[in-house]
Amino acid sequence: MDHARPVSEPDILLVIGAHREELAFGDRVAETLEVLSDIPPFSVLRIPEGLSGRHPRSDEVYRTDVQHRELYHQIKAEVGSRRLVIDLHRGFDDHGPCADIFSGDDQLLRTIQNQIDDQGTDTKARALSSVRCIQIDHSERNQDRAMISAYTRIPREVWDAPSFRFVGLEVYIPTSDDGRQTDWVFAADLLKTIMQTV
Numbered sequence: 612m613d614h615a616r617p618v619s620e621p622d623i624l625l626v627i628g629a630h631r632e633e634l635a636f637g638d639r640v641a642e643t644l645e646v647l648s649d650i651p652p653f654s655v656l657r658i659p660e661g662l663s664g665r666h667p668r669s670d671e672v673y674r675t676d677v678q679h680r681e682l683y684h685q686i687k688a689e690v691g692s693r694r695l696v697i698d699l700h701r702g703f704d705d706h707g708p709c710a711d712i713f714s715g716d717d718q719l720l721r722t723i724q725n726q727i728d729d730q731g732t733d734t735k736a737r738a739l740s741s742v743r744c745i746q747i748d749h750s751e752r753n754q755d756r757a758m759i760s761a762y763t764r765i766p767r768e769v770w771d772a773p774s775f776r777f778v779g780l781e782v783y784i785p786t787s788d789d790g791r792q793t794d795w796v797f798a799a800d801l802l803k804t805i806m807q808t809v
């Protein structure tokens with residue numbers, strides 16, 4: 612994560628590979644996104660050796676928590692003056708591609724949801740109807756689902772930062788590999804929608 616930053620950096624930072632098993636998927640999505648039209652300028656923070664997305668054994672929990680916190684502090688240090696950070700993840704769902712969008716900013720989530728709802732009635736829009744917007748909070752009811760509770764492990768100074776907005780995007784695909792073109796296009800379209808809120 613020690614790459615040079617241009618003098619004038621884009622407002623948007625896309626983070627890929629926070630979980631190392633998901634890095635190749637992130638690469639494909641970023642490549643797909645770069646050739647879409649009307650994309651606001653963005654930079655990619657590619658984490659070459661991310662965390663393991665595997666569920667930790669009980670004796671690994673403490674170390675995993677520390678590594679997780681350290682990684683997100685490093686990500687925060689990379690944000691600079693940017694206004695939006697999108698943290699891309701890949702999950703598995705038989706009926707995918709589908710997605711969850713996480714943010715601590717309910718206003719931002721409503722804006723994203725409205726944009727998704729406004730996409731019309733074409734095929735892409737039907738795929739986008741399988742997107743859920745989920746607010747990050749620390750209440751008990753969110754603890755029963757692995758991904759949501761994982762997101763609550765992101766330090767509050769990252770997801771609730773005063774100087775930038777943080778969005779987690781988990782795209783669920785129907786294979787456990789790096790996905791297919793349809794998955795990458797689905798993810799890239801969704802990123803475009805999120806990026807256009809800036």
Ligand SMILES: [Zn+2]
Nearest residue numbers: 630664700701
């Ligand atoms: Zn992940």
